[in-house]
Amino acid sequence: MESIEKVLKTLSADQMAQVIANVQKDLESEIINKKQTLEQIDQNIYSCIANLKKLRRSIIISHYAKMKNNVEGQKNVQRDAILKNLDCEDEAKDLSIFMTNLKNVSVQIKNEPLSNIEQISKPILHNALPYLNFVPGTGLTDLTYVIGNTVKINDSDNEMKYKWTVYVRNAEEGIDNLIYIDKVTYFLHESYEPNHIIDVVQKPFSLTRHGWGEFVVRLRLYFKGNMNVQTDVYHKLCLDKDITVGIPMVAREQTVKYKLLLHK
DSSP: OHHHHHHHHHSOHHHHHHHHHHHHHHHHHHHHHHHHHHHHHHHHHHHHHHHHHHHHHHHHHHHHTTOOOOTTSOOOHHHHHHHHHHHHHHHHTSHHHHHHHHHHSOOOOEEOOGGGOOOSOHHHHOOOOOOTTOOOOOEEEEEEEEEEEEEEEOSSSSTTOEEEEEEEEESSTTOOGGGGEEEEEEEOOGGGTTSOEEEEOSSSEEEEEEESSOOEEEEEEEEOGGGOOEEEEEEEOOOOTTSOTTOOEEEEEEEEEEEEEEOO
């Protein structure tokens, strides 16, 4: 210790500054390495939790999906209660983990083919064309959209018998606020990996998939031009189990409103 102090006393101010700078550089480098190690550990933990959750869900679904209705033709109460509880558990307990994983996931977005964007019901997904003299305004503009989903039940024993479509549509006839939207990114439940993040870049901004359970869909709306604005909307996917088989029906809708400063 004394020898180190003697050496330090013999150093000039410039040499001392250089030593301090080198020590600080080494410390900063080591801190960065440790942070990267901790981030990798966290990512491994999240991946492990996600895989265990998928395995648990698969085991439960595989077991109870084989249970049929009873002799009288009534629904199997035990099976339905367990599967419903599994849906609720996924939504309530795991939502925070789901949102955290979304921040860490590598966003490899694929464009949704137009052929996969289907119009389930004309009154729902097809708005009347805007008036010919409609001109997008400038300044502070009110934009209103309806976000919802339809559901169609197939007459099948397959657990993926629900065909749903989540959509963004105009709230008023004759006013096409969709022209302000550049694209919509859909963040689905992690069980849809690796295709759980989808970009839809053309009207109608809708997404159709098959599934068996309800979950929260996150929609990220990107607005066009120099506005450089994006916003997230959360929609609880509703699969109404009481609708008529084979007929698509509106299950849930919500209205969202924005005030955006538009420029020429």
